[in-house]
Amino acid sequence: MPPLSPASPGVDRRLFLSSLLGVAAAAGLSGCAGAGAAGTKSEGALSAPLAAKVPSGTSLKIASYQGSQELQLKLAGLTELPFAVSDWANIGAGPDVINAFRSKSLDVANNAGIPPIQAHYQGYDAKIVAINITRKPNYLFATKPGSDIQDVRGFKGRKLAFSQGQAQGVVLLRALKQAGIKYDDVELVPLTSNQFLTALQAGQVDIAPLANQQSPAYLKQYGSQGAHAITTDVVDLLNLLWAPTSVLADSAKAAAVAAYIPLWAKGQVWAYEHPDAWNEEFYVKTQNLTLAQARSITALANKPLFPPSWTEAVTWEQETADLLAEGGFVKAFKVDSLFDRRFEGIAAKAVAAEYRS
Secondary structure, three states, X not given: OOOOOOXXXXXXXXXXXXXXXXXXXXXXXXXXXXXXXXXXXXXXXXXXXXXXXXXXXXXXXXXXXXXXXXXXXXHOOOOOOOOEEEXXXXXXXXXXXXXXXXXXXXXXXXXXXXXXXXXXXOOOOEEXXXXXXXXXXXXXXXXXXXXXXXXXXXXXXXXXXXXXXXXXXXXXXXHHHHOOOOHHHOEEEEOXXXXXXXXXXXXXXXXXXXXXXXXXXXXXXXXXXXXXXXXXXXXXXXXXXXXXXXXXXXXXXXXXXXXXXXXXXXXXXXXXXOHHHHHHHHHHOOOOOOHHHHHHHHOOOOOOOXXXXXXHHHHHXXXXXXXXXXXXOOOOOOHHHHEOHHHOOHHHHOOOHHHOO
């Protein structure tokens, strides 16, 4: 049976959410009140100043999708950590991160702006602790083989791969809004991003937003069959670190998170400043891309920008939440609660001035 779409008759968006994220997410929707009560208990701990030193014996479980975070630190020579890493978890997609947070198998993760909004909607309490601003598009829209779609206006009436809990979903919604296309004018097919390539190859969807590092291999394989890319100027502004409130309410773990943030920032700067080494060590050796494909990805890479102030990030996150609420995907709320301001500016202080704005 084909996936349900919120544009399909009789399918409301809450059922759409459940079909996309599974039983755990549905349980979270019904548990919002309980999550709020638990959050109240930890408010005092969250307002306490961060410890200046990480207590001995502290450990973190850190997301390192396809080993990228761990490799960056290794290549940059940032291996002397003031805490133990009990697990570098190969977890990247927003829904997977939220489930890992819930199961206490992950303490801190790197995602875009939408997963914290999705977690809030599910009743799970987590906070943003670091911000990296992206100014250039990280995604493009890829067509299925044989497609005649040439621009976003051609999305009208088509099947579009949509992941409500991931950056790709927001990029799609922003592109539709920019083109003046209403949600009811398209069929949003609920998938997670790791299903996008298969859906395109099978013709299950007409369009899917692919990350810059995904598209070269797909277009090389299916370009001769009419698959092509549709580029836009739509950006997903936020690349961030976030962590469960329960982790941040633990003074020792909060101190460890604060100590990890500068390393995370410096690792990204290193990769940006050493594209040849990053191409070879990550894309070629671990992702099995050709050097030419790797270079095409790093040519599109964003310069890391760690703002001393989170004002722009909060504004962007609010716009994103409002956009999702307009479509009935989440309930409207003020996003200020998603940011733990104790960590504001930590990343900026760790990098040179050219990487702050």
